[in-house]
Amino acid sequence: MDKFEFISPLDYRYWDKETAKLLSEEARIGFQAKVEAVLAMALAKQGICSRQIAEEIAKASEKVRAEEVYEEEKITKHDVRALANCIRKKVSDRAKPFVHFGATSYDIVDTANAVRYKEACEKTVIPELVRLEKTLIEIALREKSTLQIGRTHGQHAEPITFGFAIAGYVNRLGNRIKAIEKTKDLLEGKFSGAVGAFNGSSLFVQDPPGFEKSIMEQLGLKQCKHSTQVVAPETLLDLLNALVGAFNVLANFADDMRNLQRSEIAEVAEAFGAKQVGSSTMPHKRNPINFENVKSLWKEFMPRAITFNMDAISEHQRDLTNSASQRFVPELFAGVVASAKRLNKVCSNLVVDKESMKRNFDSCKEGIVAEPLYLLLAAKGYPDAHEYVRKKTLEAEKSGNKLMDLVLADEEITPFIEKLGKQQKEILQNPEKYTGIAEKKTLEVCKYWKAQFRI
Amino acid sequence: MDKFEFISPLDYRYWDKETAKLLSEEARIGFQAKVEAVLAMALAKQGICSRQIAEEIAKASEKVRAEEVYEEEKITKHDVRALANCIRKKVSDRAKPFVHFGATSYDIVDTANAVRYKEACEKTVIPELVRLEKTLIEIALREKSTLQIGRTHGQHAEPITFGFAIAGYVNRLGNRIKAIEKTKDLLEGKFSGAVGAFNGSSLFVQDPPGFEKSIMEQLGLKQCKHSTQVVAPETLLDLLNALVGAFNVLANFADDMRNLQRSEIAEVAEAFGAKQVGSSTMPHKRNPINFENVKSLWKEFMPRAITFNMDAISEHQRDLTNSASQRFVPELFAGVVASAKRLNKVCSNLVVDKESMKRNFDSCKEGIVAEPLYLLLAAKGYPDAHEYVRKKTLEAEKSGNKLMDLVLADEEITPFIEKLGKQQKEILQNPEKYTGIAEKKTLEVCKYWKAQFRI
Amino acid sequence: MDKFEFISPLDYRYWDKETAKLLSEEARIGFQAKVEAVLAMALAKQGICSRQIAEEIAKASEKVRAEEVYEEEKITKHDVRALANCIRKKVSDRAKPFVHFGATSYDIVDTANAVRYKEACEKTVIPELVRLEKTLIEIALREKSTLQIGRTHGQHAEPITFGFAIAGYVNRLGNRIKAIEKTKDLLEGKFSGAVGAFNGSSLFVQDPPGFEKSIMEQLGLKQCKHSTQVVAPETLLDLLNALVGAFNVLANFADDMRNLQRSEIAEVAEAFGAKQVGSSTMPHKRNPINFENVKSLWKEFMPRAITFNMDAISEHQRDLTNSASQRFVPELFAGVVASAKRLNKVCSNLVVDKESMKRNFDSCKEGIVAEPLYLLLAAKGYPDAHEYVRKKTLEAEKSGNKLMDLVLADEEITPFIEKLGKQQKEILQNPEKYTGIAEKKTLEVCKYWKAQFRI
Amino acid sequence: MDKFEFISPLDYRYWDKETAKLLSEEARIGFQAKVEAVLAMALAKQGICSRQIAEEIAKASEKVRAEEVYEEEKITKHDVRALANCIRKKVSDRAKPFVHFGATSYDIVDTANAVRYKEACEKTVIPELVRLEKTLIEIALREKSTLQIGRTHGQHAEPITFGFAIAGYVNRLGNRIKAIEKTKDLLEGKFSGAVGAFNGSSLFVQDPPGFEKSIMEQLGLKQCKHSTQVVAPETLLDLLNALVGAFNVLANFADDMRNLQRSEIAEVAEAFGAKQVGSSTMPHKRNPINFENVKSLWKEFMPRAITFNMDAISEHQRDLTNSASQRFVPELFAGVVASAKRLNKVCSNLVVDKESMKRNFDSCKEGIVAEPLYLLLAAKGYPDAHEYVRKKTLEAEKSGNKLMDLVLADEEITPFIEKLGKQQKEILQNPEKYTGIAEKKTLEVCKYWKAQFRI
Numbered sequence A, B, C, D: 001m002d003k004f005e006f007i008s009p010l011d012y013r014y015w016d017k018e019t020a021k022l023l024s025e026e027a028r029i030g031f032q033a034k035v036e037a038v039l040a041m042a043l044a045k046q047g048i049c050s051r052q053i054a055e056e057i058a059k060a061s062e063k064v065r066a067e068e069v070y071e072e073e074k075i076t077k078h079d080v081r082a083l084a085n086c087i088r089k090k091v092s093d094r095a096k097p098f099v100h101f102g103a104t105s106y107d108i109v110d111t112a113n114a115v116r117y118k119e120a121c122e123k124t125v126i127p128e129l130v131r132l133e134k135t136l137i138e139i140a141l142r143e144k145s146t147l148q149i150g151r152t153h154g155q156h157a158e159p160i161t162f163g164f165a166i167a168g169y170v171n172r173l174g175n176r177i178k179a180i181e182k183t184k185d186l187l188e189g190k191f192s193g194a195v196g197a198f199n200g201s202s203l204f205v206q207d208p209p210g211f212e213k214s215i216m217e218q219l220g221l222k223q224c225k226h227s228t229q230v231v232a233p234e235t236l237l238d239l240l241n242a243l244v245g246a247f248n249v250l251a252n253f254a255d256d257m258r259n260l261q262r263s264e265i266a267e268v269a270e271a272f273g274a275k276q277v278g279s280s281t282m283p284h285k286r287n288p289i290n291f292e293n294v295k296s297l298w299k300e301f302m303p304r305a306i307t308f309n310m311d312a313i314s315e316h317q318r319d320l321t322n323s324a325s326q327r328f329v330p331e332l333f334a335g336v337v338a339s340a341k342r343l344n345k346v347c348s349n350l351v352v353d354k355e356s357m358k359r360n361f362d363s364c365k366e367g368i369v370a371e372p373l374y375l376l377l378a379a380k381g382y383p384d385a386h387e388y389v390r391k392k393t394l395e396a397e398k399s400g401n402k403l404m405d406l407v408l409a410d411e412e413i414t415p416f417i418e419k420l421g422k423q424q425k426e427i428l429q430n431p432e433k434y435t436g437i438a439e440k441k442t443l444e445v446c447k448y449w450k451a452q453f454r455i
Helices: A017-023 A025-045 A051-063 A066-076 A079-089 A105-142 A162-184 A208-219 A234-260 A289-301 A304-310 A323-327 A329-348 A354-368 A370-379 A385-399 A403-408 A414-418 A422-429 A438-453 B017-023 B025-045 B051-063 B066-076 B079-089 B105-142 B162-184 B208-219 B234-260 B289-301 B304-310 B323-327 B329-348 B354-368 B370-379 B385-399 B403-408 B414-418 B422-429 B438-453 C017-023 C025-045 C051-063 C066-076 C079-089 C105-142 C162-184 C208-219 C234-260 C289-301 C304-310 C323-327 C329-348 C354-362 C370-379 C385-399 C403-408 C414-418 C422-429 C438-453 D017-023 D025-045 D051-063 D066-076 D079-089 D105-142 D162-184 D208-219 D234-260 D289-301 D304-310 D323-327 D329-348 D354-362 D370-379 D385-399 D403-408 D414-418 D422-429 D438-453
Strands: A147-152 A155-161 B147-152 B155-161 C147-152 C155-161 D147-152 D155-161
Touching: A017 A025, A017 A105, A017 A329, A025 A051, A025 A066, A025 A079, A025 A105, A025 A208, A051 A079, A066 A079, A079 A105, A105 A162, A105 A208, A105 A234, A105 A329, A105 A438, A147 A162, A147 A354, A155 A162, A155 A354, A155 A438, A162 A234, A162 A438, A162 D234, A234 A289, A234 A304, A234 A329, A234 D162, A234 D234, A234 D304, A289 A329, A289 B304, A289 B323, A304 A329, A304 B289, A304 D234, A304 D304, A323 A329, A323 B289, A354 A370, A354 A403, A370 A385, A370 A403, A370 A422, A385 A403, A403 A414, B017 B025, B017 B105, B017 B329, B025 B051, B025 B066, B025 B079, B025 B105, B025 B208, B051 B079, B066 B079, B079 B105, B105 B162, B105 B208, B105 B234, B105 B329, B105 B438, B147 B162, B147 B354, B155 B162, B155 B354, B155 B438, B162 B234, B162 B438, B162 C234, B234 B289, B234 B304, B234 B329, B234 C162, B234 C234, B234 C304, B289 B329, B304 B329, B304 C234, B304 C304, B323 B329, B354 B370, B354 B403, B370 B385, B370 B403, B370 B422, B385 B403, B403 B414, C017 C025, C017 C105, C017 C329, C025 C051, C025 C066, C025 C079, C025 C105, C025 C208, C051 C079, C066 C079, C079 C105, C105 C162, C105 C208, C105 C234, C105 C329, C105 C438, C147 C162, C147 C354, C155 C162, C155 C438, C162 C234, C162 C438, C234 C289, C234 C304, C234 C329, C289 C329, C289 D304, C289 D323, C304 C329, C304 D289, C323 C329, C323 D289, C370 C385, C370 C403, C370 C422, C385 C403, C403 C414, D017 D025, D017 D105, D017 D329, D025 D051, D025 D066, D025 D079, D025 D105, D025 D208, D051 D079, D066 D079, D079 D105, D105 D162, D105 D208, D105 D234, D105 D329, D105 D438, D147 D162, D147 D354, D155 D162, D155 D438, D162 D234, D162 D438, D234 D289, D234 D304, D234 D329, D289 D329, D304 D329, D323 D329, D370 D385, D370 D403, D370 D422, D385 D403, D403 D414
Parallel strands: none
Antiparallel strands: A147 A155, B147 B155, C147 C155, D147 D155
């Protein structure tokens, strides 16, 4: 079948091989088979079956393919039973009873999902985000002293450096990667049976939670302190929230970049291929299509937080109304990875136009002085410095004079100005120096996160 | 490639051929090519190109496949330009300039989506929902006089018939199908160029909106009263809300059925295959897996209403932050269709257990009398009938007596009871007759919707 | 009690008297009492009680205040029973039995809400939105020929007029007001009793649905075709979606305006009070705080669409898990009204800076020619006009030459240029004329909506 | 003004004094004033103003009331400047310049919110949740060996104890309380000025981040590693997600309880007041109104996760489109507290009907044997035990025989049965013993969480 016969953009358009290895249906079933294999080995350790039988089952599990499980499901109408049957077909008669032995479906499903999501974090989500983090750190360091006007409410505010702005994203993204790391390590699996009370395993092992623990350790998962038929939803929800949180950071960064790419601002730009078409009728256009794409994917995936929260509610020892919806969970991982990869690619060639930054800064240079002026006047004891500067600013605007000229001409103010130190006076004359500790902060933030991720 | 290498359950699990014909990426590009064809024909009518050229383009458009467009996009980095190039490659040199002539990408994209969504409604969404409506009507009519206890707050309330309960869904679903019909007919397309002001088409036609209108008429769409680069989002949003609204009804129905299938209630059941496995460790179980599935898909798709509303905001003459997210829109259609089909299948064999319904009714028969008793006492002028009955009910509960026995033994009440008509007295003795106009209403509702959909 | 002891910003900050009259708890109970009054009158018409009794009840209903109902509820733990008790206390003993006679709580609650929401639409939501529509029409007409560069992807695209841009909002908002009008007129009430089968009313009237209809007509509501204990949720959901849809338009407009107010763009501005403080440390700033406020309220209220959709699911003849959540529904109305009022106020004094618009247009004037050039070349039969212009644009950019100079110097192109008409050539020289039918469209759209709303 | 003139149910209906002290507008402004006071003291420590002046400001700050700030805001149109003015009015002229000195509005707003939310967690949210946790632990321990049939898919599955079911909620709620504790301790404040680069404070202190740190330590907050005008949104988002997560647990618990209160199940019930009215027309009803209320509030508040995530995106050094929406944030806290209090109240008197539990268990006793039977047969080496038991179960159902009777009569099976141990055989005869380690697990979970919260 042709991928264009499919419906989801994740499959026909944003699919990539590496990610699919962990997030596809084939992968899902592969991880389930792995749990079945680990179960068999654990049974052998308990002396319930022989080591030989366990190895037979483990080997058979490795060979199971999604396609045959789906074929079998047509008969059983039950996906996990189908999986067990497929493994069973591949083993000797004496091994058959020990396939899926003592397991309820969700011992396998929830546990396998936890392993899978953990691996997806470790092998694709986190590496991709760290790669992006590295790229952002490089930009931040490179542009640590590139003067840029800071903007609040879309209005020119006070100066920063472009590196400092990027460092904010370095910090937020770093923080979210840490959140993903922390939450993926807390993912839990279970082997507590149909209603969580270890009813079944109590029949054949002495210490059922101990047995469960040995399986989880083998798989690198935490053990539930209490489960029903399913693992308590909170640990997965924490990870999903961490992923959505990372997506927020990507989307916010994308928003900033596409705004900085506005024709009138023009401080950054996506690099543009030689044969690339800007627009089907306007060949001159350079659209921030990659940044727009990331924001758009965020619009698609962020609202799934609602689904995740709804899925945290399951009646009694569980209902199945989170079954189909949970099949869509890997899509969030895929969305995050696709966006991180895209941003990393576009950021690796991000065009930073320092001249535009300088031009934009200069256009409001005069007004910028207002803040340090007001602060310095106040520090030197001028009673209502804010109101004074506010009025002078309006006067400057109306009259077309420079604010500092008006102020220096005001005799009432002279004594306060005279009290100022050299550096302080300099800032009033050269507002581009009024960047506070932007550069220092940039270095500090980048250093911290480089160390954290050893990049 | 194997479908199990894909990530979306809509592709590897819930995909069906018929729906995919309208909702896949192949379909999307097919509809875009169709719009290009219609455009060429419209150009010919205006004398901009010859009829021969137009037909050449129209024929070429039919032959375009998604795969080649994607190949071409790798070069252009622009999907609609890629489509135009693919058509252009298939026509003679003199036809080339008239391919995609005067169109901005979204003249094609938005218009093609409107055609596609309209057709998806007409060819799959509405027919599937109407089919389900028909099945529900059959159940409602068949069970129109099947006594069932009505439940509010999960508590036994007053009697209805099972058919009456189903008729509620007949009515709500009918209403939503009508909403889908209405909104899909209002879908708009556009041919107003890059910023909506017909800048381009004003160069070569006398009456640009008239030209736009002729294209829309050909495609069965409404014309925008005003557009930017894109069609105003509200008409599509109305359709998507109607679809979500229909999904709500399906989910609510599924919830009711799975609750009625609870072990203790057992009034309905999904039919069960001979080889079907109820549970991997509990072979005796009969789970309402299809009803659960529908509720679960609702959890996945309903929250997309957030995406749809976010996509209704686009900066200035448009930004592209709704582009990727809109690629996911067909998934809602697929979700509704999959759920409708599933419900129709399970409802066609729905097991209705009248004995259970009778048993459940009988268990609370005594209490039911309270309402008609209170109403009749009040109607005959007893001052605080509600409070009187409330107390007597508690007394009956405590003493283990029947409510009516206590009441009839109360001399204060006798004169009021005596004023009652024969039918009224009968209801107090046989509360199963206290079903109001449940049966009549069922007939009426079913008749109405049968006529509406000619089913 | 002091309003600042309250938690909701709708109460301590965004509250206004006029709106509260319809949306407060006092109002809610007032509308319920009104339904009780209408019920009494309907009972009299049926001869169940005397007209005198009915009038007694109606008068008593008018006098009920929220406070006493809440006091009574402390005893009954049931709000509607508390209301009935409060009315009952105010009437003679012989009238007492006919208060709330035959009604289940939600006959009153749902019906009263429908009346209330309808009135809220008619008396505050629609008038405020129409007022804003009028203001927008005034701006659109005033600025119908004010040249502005159209923007897509935040990039300069092709020229429009500012009036044309505003006309887009006129059209979308007009469309949503119509949707609100339509949906509020379809709101339904019910008098079908505890489980919707008219069990109770069948005891005392001949034609229960006819009786229900007479009550609904009196209240200006539609009658349900089928109800359970509650009205089917879809009609209210339609209205709420229409309100959210209107909010989307307000938010989109607000976004555009605050972007156009960016320091670098500066095409519009909120008027600014003489004593207003731009920022606590930056007295020079002019922030688009009102536009930001509207966008922010949208973020708060739009996601409630999720609540509304979840509330469309209620088990069996109803559960009560939509009761508390439905108490919050009026907040959406309040949010829309507050935003409409705010926008109307700020738009009434909107500063439009035509010089900035001209300056921004001029900065990209050269590039604009690309689109008409490519179209005209194509129309005259140049084989791949788009590709030709794309390359020439890049060449112009690199060399610093004007695009048209390069093109006119290209001998290959001369024959095609010569075929152009006078107007066509003029546009290539004066791209500010390339506004298509922006002005005409503006007039048309405004005329249409003025007529629709008679404004 | 009367609370019934207000719109939000949180104010007229669910308001409580204790919570409002932390979450009202008065509280918000109080916390802001507190930050202003701490700032003044920090300035004194730096020698920028005298200790006397600082104390003067601190005292004045304590006296500020919301009402006067709102009056002042009518003039300044800026809320934080209004606050500063109100403090300034209360101090001597020489203190005036040092009020709000060097602060940008959001140094105050974000920091004050962090303090407030932290305190709200510590003083009301966590204590109320811990109180509920305690009540749940009491129920779990009391009912640790109360036999209950475990339910999956609403179907009887395998036996548990009621205490074990409650222990699941003890564990999940405990886990969420821990999450709230952890995240509230990570809340950050800032004193980095208008664009986060410490532009202002660099003018007057040597070590601006050190100065910021001293303020945060005084307030018990973390210091941002990087901020813009505002604190990076992630730490607050983590707390809000933790609150939503706790709400999920409350809602899930409420769902379970109201389902167990269904007429047919009747295993638990809300206690019912003597004068309480069950229904306005059905005096016999006992509705789970409190559990329904909690689920309903969850429907209202959970979707706000969307708002919180949208508010995590702010353009450049911040836009203000999260300002109004963030004013609604305290509502989530209020919703959680109201729900926790309500559940605690209803659970303190929860009616647990052991007889109903026994009756429900007995009704499916026969089927329960299937699982242990299949497991034991498999353990003893019977080839396809699951399939065997599945068929026998169907046979039992059809023939009306007991499953175990059929099995024991099957000679093929006898050798396997004989291999079983005594306890194993006993479970096959007395399925009520098949509760695994339900009781032990209950004890363990309760012990753990009692220790965690010292309750």
